[in-house]
Ligand SMILES: Nc1ncnc2c1ncn2[C@@H]1O[C@H](COP(=O)(O)OP(=O)(O)OP(=O)(O)O)[C@@H](O)[C@H]1O
């Protein structure tokens with residue numbers, strides 16, 4: 001069955017069943033966002049039947065918290081993937097940013113100023129990523145692998161590898177802390193808002209159009225006068241800043257700021273979410289909402305597996321299979337595109 | 342200050358361009374008058390596309406000057422060249438497969454409402470424009486990837502022409518087109534010429550070049566080696582020069598009698 005579908009439209013005259021199968025396949029490949037949403041729904045139903053606490057308020061909050069930070073990172077990552085780049089260092093910026101805020105605060109800067117400073121420092125890491133990839137022509141896969149180690153090493157040194165209590169969360173949680181992630185709904189609201197803004201930027205503005213052009217045909221885009229370097233630089237900086245912001249939200253939610261937080265785990269989850277949501281890795285296509293749904297699918301999976309009580313390592317097996325399946329679909333979509341179907 | 346009248350929409354003097362050890366252009370001098378169609382021919386790798394990319398502000402020349410309407414300009418970017426009325430159809434077409442026909446046509450000069458794309462207007466204008474040009478495509482909403490080579494070329498030409506260019510640079514605009522579509526584009530070039538638009542057209546099909554151009558320049562070894570108005574013998578003249586060069590390179594500088 002899968003083989004027939006993978007072989008693409010056969011030359012032989014299709015019979016009714018085969019036709020249906022092909023249409024179904026084409027639907028899955030083309031209506032990616034909807035398919036991923038359906039998968040999420042099926043998983044919710046399955047886990048709810050297996051373990052009725054799945055849809056309890058407490059578990060949904062856990063799920064939302066898990067998903068939110070990853071989705072925020074994925075939102076930035078998708079834009080980079082669309083313009084043909086990737087950032088492996090977001091996870092380290094995620095851990096670094098709340099410390100920048102913490103130390104700024106220790107030195108008398110108000111917390112809001114600390115957050116702004118942290119976001120600026122995060123964006124500066126993105127600037128370095130962008131500069132090395134775009135102007136020094138080091139592939140971003142390697143350039144950001146470098147900054148990943150660099151930033152996480154520097155964070156560990158600066159903090160003596162010791163967690164601290166997030167400001168404004170002890171002994172009493174302030175409304176400031178509530179607003180920036182401590183309230184159970186705060187983080188998911190931030191995530192949804194960021195995803196919506198990014199999706200609107202991507203699909204409704206000239207900026208989004210030019211981002212797609214930059215990834216889809218880099219030479220052609222610059223030939224029509226699009227500043228592809230500048231576009232990439234901005235996306236590197238935004239992705240990094242979003243990584244830092246997600247780190248701050250998580251620090252407020254957990255109330256402790258841990259130099260070992262985030263890291264490559266959250267980064268790979270975000271990239272996996274983007275890929276499952278239909279973003280091709282070679283640029284030119286992808287959606288932010290798809291990445292959110294992809295991240296939610298991963299969240300449901302991880303949470304559900306924990307709830308049912310089966311060995312959590314199964315999550316990685318399923319995750320691996322899901323990434324492979326998603327990438328095969330992504331590639332199929334591009335082939336269908338090229339074939340003009 | 343002297344106000345000099347000029348008959349040249351575009352004049353290029355002493356343009357040179359090197360890519361590392363490769364000399365693409367040595368010393369290019371050429372000019373195009375108002376409403377003139379200049380044919381630019383030459384072998385593969387002669388440097389024609391490189392010259393176009395310089396004239397469109399995409400690459401800076403290593404040396405030489407460019408004058409538009411008699412005024413020396415230093416083209417800073419594609420955007421800058423476009424402001425000066427230069428539009429281009431690149432040999433690679435510069436279309437984005439993932440975007441729709443109408444988004445491609447308005448790329449980098451999108452119609453907006455506030456900060457947002459005005460898709461309705463762009464779609465309508467693209468449709469009207471393509472209909473006018475006689476370009477037949479299923480819908481302006483389809484992704485460019487789904488079009489044929491000739492259709493893609495037509496979209497790229499429509500994009501360049503629809504922006505009211507004063508100087509149009511066409512790098513092999515007819516390469517992938519059928520006879521009928523090619524003839525349509527040649528008609529379009531004549532109409533633009535009548536409106537005073539200056540055109541440089543690159544082509545390997547000399548019959549087409551001779552048919553539409555007023556004058557022909559031949560680019561060889563980084564220089565213009567032939568510059569004559571199109572006449573009844575143009576085809577033979579150019580073919581002769583090119584064959585001469587071919588024989589010279591094959592049998593050595595002195596014509597062999599073997
Ligand atoms: N970006 C570049 N980097 C290095 N070399 C280049 C570059 N662009 C062009 N060249 C070289 O410059 C020379 C001229 O190339 P160009 O594309 O201008 O030729 P052309 O006349 O357009 O040929 P064709 O008829 O095949 O289109 C070639 O030797 C080519 O290899």
Ligand SMILES: [Mg+2]
Pocket residue numbers: 389390391432512
């Ligand atoms: Mg060329």
